[in-house]
Amino acid sequence: MSHTAAPNDAPLSSACSEFNIDSIRAAAARLHGQIARTPLLESPQLNKAVGGRVLVKAESLQITGSFKIRGALNAILALEPAERARGVITFSAGNHGQGVAAAAASAGVEAVIVLPSEAPTNKIERCRWWGAEVIFYDRATENRAAVVTELIRQRGLTFIPPFDHADTMSGQGTIGLEIAQDLRERGIEPDGVVLNCSGGGLASGVSESLRHFYPGLPITLVEAAAIGKWSRALASGEPVTLNTVPPTVLDGMAGPTTGTKCLASLRAKNPATVEIDDDEALHGVKAAFETMRLVVEPAGASSIAALLYGKVPARHRTTIVVASGGNIDPDVLARALAV
Amino acid sequence: MSHTAAPNDAPLSSACSEFNIDSIRAAAARLHGQIARTPLLESPQLNKAVGGRVLVKAESLQITGSFKIRGALNAILALEPAERARGVITFSAGNHGQGVAAAAASAGVEAVIVLPSEAPTNKIERCRWWGAEVIFYDRATENRAAVVTELIRQRGLTFIPPFDHADTMSGQGTIGLEIAQDLRERGIEPDGVVLNCSGGGLASGVSESLRHFYPGLPITLVEAAAIGKWSRALASGEPVTLNTVPPTVLDGMAGPTTGTKCLASLRAKNPATVEIDDDEALHGVKAAFETMRLVVEPAGASSIAALLYGKVPARHRTTIVVASGGNIDPDVLARALAV
Numbered sequence: 001m002s003h004t005a006a007p008n009d010a011p012l013s014s015a016c017s018e019f020n021i022d023s024i025r026a027a028a029a030r031l032h033g034q035i036a037r038t039p040l041l042e043s044p045q046l047n048k049a050v051g052g053r054v055l056v057k058a059e060s061l062q063i064t065g066s067f068k069i070r071g072a073l074n075a076i077l078a079l080e081p082a083e084r085a086r087g088v089i090t091f092s093a094g095n096h097g098q099g100v101a102a103a104a105a106s107a108g109v110e111a112v113i114v115l116p117s118e119a120p121t122n123k124i125e126r127c128r129w130w131g132a133e134v135i136f137y138d139r140a141t142e143n144r145a146a147v148v149t150e151l152i153r154q155r156g157l158t159f160i161p162p163f164d165h166a167d168t169m170s171g172q173g174t175i176g177l178e179i180a181q182d183l184r185e186r187g188i189e190p191d192g193v194v195l196n197c198s199g200g201g202l203a204s205g206v207s208e209s210l211r212h213f214y215p216g217l218p219i220t221l222v223e224a225a226a227i228g229k230w231s232r233a234l235a236s237g238e239p240v241t242l243n244t245v246p247p248t249v250l251d252g253m254a255g256p257t258t259g260t261k262c263l264a265s266l267r268a269k270n271p272a273t274v275e276i277d278d279d280e281a282l283h284g285v286k287a288a289f290e291t292m293r294l295v296v297e298p299a300g301a302s303s304i305a306a307l308l309y310g311k312v313p314a315r316h317r318t319t320i321v322v323a324s325g326g327n328i329d330p331d332v333l334a335r336a337l338a339v
Numbered sequence: 340m341s342h343t344a345a346p347n348d349a350p351l352s353s354a355c356s357e358f359n360i361d362s363i364r365a366a367a368a369r370l371h372g373q374i375a376r377t378p379l380l381e382s383p384q385l386n387k388a389v390g391g392r393v394l395v396k397a398e399s400l401q402i403t404g405s406f407k408i409r410g411a412l413n414a415i416l417a418l419e420p421a422e423r424a425r426g427v428i429t430f431s432a433g434n435h436g437q438g439v440a441a442a443a444a445s446a447g448v449e450a451v452i453v454l455p456s457e458a459p460t461n462k463i464e465r466c467r468w469w470g471a472e473v474i475f476y477d478r479a480t481e482n483r484a485a486v487v488t489e490l491i492r493q494r495g496l497t498f499i500p501p502f503d504h505a506d507t508m509s510g511q512g513t514i515g516l517e518i519a520q521d522l523r524e525r526g527i528e529p530d531g532v533v534l535n536c537s538g539g540g541l542a543s544g545v546s547e548s549l550r551h552f553y554p555g556l557p558i559t560l561v562e563a564a565a566i567g568k569w570s571r572a573l574a575s576g577e578p579v580t581l582n583t584v585p586p587t588v589l590d591g592m593a594g595p596t597t598g599t600k601c602l603a604s605l606r607a608k609n610p611a612t613v614e615i616d617d618d619e620a621l622h623g624v625k626a627a628f629e630t631m632r633l634v635v636e637p638a639g640a641s642s643i644a645a646l647l648y649g650k651v652p653a654r655h656r657t658t659i660v661v662a663s664g665g666n667i668d669p670d671v672l673a674r675a676l677a678v
Contacts, residue, residue: 033525039378041400044441045468060632061380061397102383129384186372293399293634293665326632330676337669 017078017166019265021212024173024205027074031174034106035069036062038175040182043291050307051315055188056288057179060296060326066252067172067324068099068162069106071201074171075160076100076107084109086156091115091148093123095252095325096162101130103160112157114148163199164259172202176209179320183213190214191317194303196324197221197230197273198253200262206322207269220312221266222302224250225275233258234267249278249332252299252325274311276302283308285336288323297328298336356417356505358604360551363512363544366413370513373445374408375401377514379521382630389646390654394527395627396518399635399665405591406511406663407438407501408445410540413510414499415439415446423448425495430454430483432462434591434664435501440469442499451496453487502538503598511541515548518659522552529553530656533642535663536560536569536612537592539601545661546608559651560605561641563589564614572597573606588617588671591638591664613650615641622647624675627662636667637675 017023041056059067076088087110090100097113104111113127117136127134137147151157161168183190193210197203207219223230226248229240242256276284281298284305288296296304303321307314328336356362380395398406415427426449429439436452443450452466456475466473476486490496500507522529532549536542546558562569565587568579581595615623620637623644627635635643642660646653667675 036380037378039376039400041375042402044402058400061378063381063383065632289634293404295628295632295634334673 019166019169019204019208019261021209023166023170024177024209027070027167027170028174028177030074030077031070031171034073037178038062040179041292041294045291046287046304049287049291050319053318054304054307054314055179055183055190055318055320056292056294056304057175057320057322058294059175060294060300060323064095064098064102065326066095066099066300067175067202067322068095069102070174071163071168071171071205072096072099072160073103073106074174075165075167076103076109078167079158083158086158087111088160089114089148089151089157090160090162091144092162093119093127095327097123098126098130100160101127101132104132105130112151112155114144114151116144162255163201164261166261168201169205169208169262169265172205173209174205175202175322176206179206180210180213188318190217190320192218192220192312192314193320194220194222194306194312195322196253196299196302197223198255198299199257200230200259200266202322202324203271204259204262204265207266207271210320211269219269219271220306221271221273222276222306223273224248224253224302225277227254228275229256229258231273231275233263234271234273237263237267239263249298250276250281250302252297253302272312274306276305276309276311279339280305280309282336282339285328285333286339289333289337294323295326295328295333296323297325298332300324300326358505358508358543358547358600360548362505362509363516363548366409366506366509367513367516369413369416370409370510373412376517377401379518380631380633384630385626385643388626388630389658392657393643393646393653394518394522394529394657394659395631395633395643396514396659396661397633398514399633399639399662403434403437403441404664404666405434405438405639406514406541406661407434408441409513410502410507410510410544411435411438411499412442412445414504414506415442415448417506418497422497425497426450427499428453428487428490428496429499429501430487431501432458432466434666436462437465437469437666439499440466440471443471444469451490451494453483453490501594502540503600505600507540508544508547508601508604511544512548513544514541514661515545518545519549519552527657529556529659531557531559531651531653532659533559533561533645533651534661535592535638535641536562537594537638538596539569539598539605541661541663542610543598543601543604546605546610549659550608558608558610559645560610560612561615561645562612563587563592563641564616566593567614568595568597570612570614572602573610573612576602576606578602588637589615589620589641591636592641611651613645615644615650618678619644619648621675621678624667624672625678628672628676633662634665634667634672635662636664637671639663639665
């Protein structure tokens with residue numbers, strides 16, 4: 001893997017890495033034993049509420065509480081030994097940052113996380129817990145990409161992209177391999193998959209692996225109603241980067257950018273898109289908690305919400321969803337349980 | 340299976356059912372595909388807090404939110420066709436009652452749950468959700484066992500015991516089979532298992548199956564400090580039934596009786612016992628939530644608490660625990676998160 005040394009919010013992608021069922025299988029072999037084998041859960045209560053069968057891949061139970069460690073660890077393990085020895089860098093305090101910090105710790109690689117100086121203490125501490133070095137920048141006077149680029153130049157660090165890279169997408173695609181394996185063992189044939197989508201790493205990865213086993217499987221992407229970047233990108237074929245993103249409780253889907261490689265991969269599969277607003281997502285959080293005792297963050301519960309609100313045809317069908325993460329502020333969880 | 344027709348709080352046990360690794364394997368075959376294959380989770384944060392490796396079998400993610408459906412469904416599936424056709428009965432509104440209601444629904448068998456007329460509405464509704472018939476009795480004027488016995492006489496129902504029966508114990512023992520399978524797949528050798536213990540069905544079942552694969556594996560039973568029935572029963576060899584049980588947040592471990600068969604099976608394995616108080620259990624609930632995003636009820640978190648409070652030698656060791664249930668009142672969860 002060669003990650004270019006000039007990252008921005010939509011990191012440049014390497015042309016030499018592959019993204020297909022073979023790269024996803026290679027990722028699964030790399031990750032084996034290093035991440036949680038998360039369960040594919042089913043709740044009779046949720047089934048009844050939806051009017052069909054719903055199978056929930058609980059990535060909220062993954063190490064660091066989200067799927068992100070899969071892509072990050074696959075990217076790190078794909079590095080050349082000399083690259084690994086110099087360390088990795090990224091700039092998220094959220095699920096991707098924690099995924100990189102944990103993946104680097106697991107691989108014995110040094111990690112630098114670049115954060116704004118006003119980042120919340122608990123997010124800073126979560127990165128440091130894994131041994132990552134946190135470097136702050138001043139949002140008022142410094143450009144984040146310039147800070148990261150300078151650190152890469154000085155230290156020879158490798159940037160670990162959050163979504164738009166074949167190694168990242170392949171790592172997330174291992175979720176689909178596990179789902180397919182569980183479905184086969186249980187003799188279940190799916191009628192569709194519903195995936196929350198922000199950068200597109202999760203959606204492209206899982207779509208690629210599930211379509212290998214279930215050609216033509218209907219795919220629905222769920223995005224935040226206030227953002228709607230994927231419906232536009234899929235219609236036009238051009239990646240979308242928003243200048244501003246409105247505030248939303250769906251922080252896990254609030255990135256401004258659709259990945260270029262993710263878009264190309266997803267567009268070839270002709271997915272539907274649906275939108276979820278904050279209130280609907282909070283009802284999804286509540287449903288996951290009450291029917292499965294799963295703690296899911298709003299973005300992770302958005303696919304469940306899409307089914308509950310009838311936005312995806314799911315009655316008398318078997319639908320796969322990924323509860324992609326469980327990092328929810330206790331205040332937001334309390335708010336969701338009270339809706 | 341033949342369940343006698345004269346239940347009381349310590350149901351009489353049938354002499355003709357077996358309890359051993361073969362009966363546990365037979366239970367696993369019966370339950371296959373009908374219950375959740377729960378994950379064996381590991382949290383680096385929990386490991387660090389304990390100072391050793393902790394593997395958590397998350398039965399809180401089981402259907403109905405506890406392990407109880409395993410024993411109940413195995414007992415129901417072991418019935419003769421004529422017995423099944425007449426239906427089953429039990430008298431718990433808690434995890435066992437929900438387990439019986441769900442198991443009966445799964446097996447297509449009618450279930451009667453006998454509850455005091457002042458039982459909480461949400462618990463009544465949870466039994467009814469599965470299609471069980473709820474029959475009330477007046478605690479002031481009626482004897483529960485007499486009510487159940489009369490219903491059995493009238494309708495030919497079969498009583499499904501909560502713990503002290505070979506079929507129940509064998510069903511709970513399937514948890515140990517799954518743990519052993521996951522350990523082998525991940526190349527992990529356990530140094531001990533810590534099990535919460537009330538009637539003893541979970542503890543005897545899991546101990547039996549784990550000792551088959553790991554002879555001599557140290558077993559620790561966790562019980563509520565205010566109750567302490569197992570330390571007495573194991574010391575004397577005589578089952579203990581308390582006349583009164585002090586109020587405790589550990590409602591899942593607050594039954595007054597040690598099972599006779601459970602005691603015989605456990606005593607032969609010479610387990611250690613430790614006690615957990617309410618505050619310690621709530622810290623266990625908090626730790627499960629914060630380190631694994633698992634919603635666990637106090638009794639289910641008591642084994643985690645025993646490790647966190649250093650009551651079991653776990654430093655530099657690999658310890659198995661079962662998070663046995665996740666049915667916690669939101670108020671109690673909020674209280675735990677605030678400790």
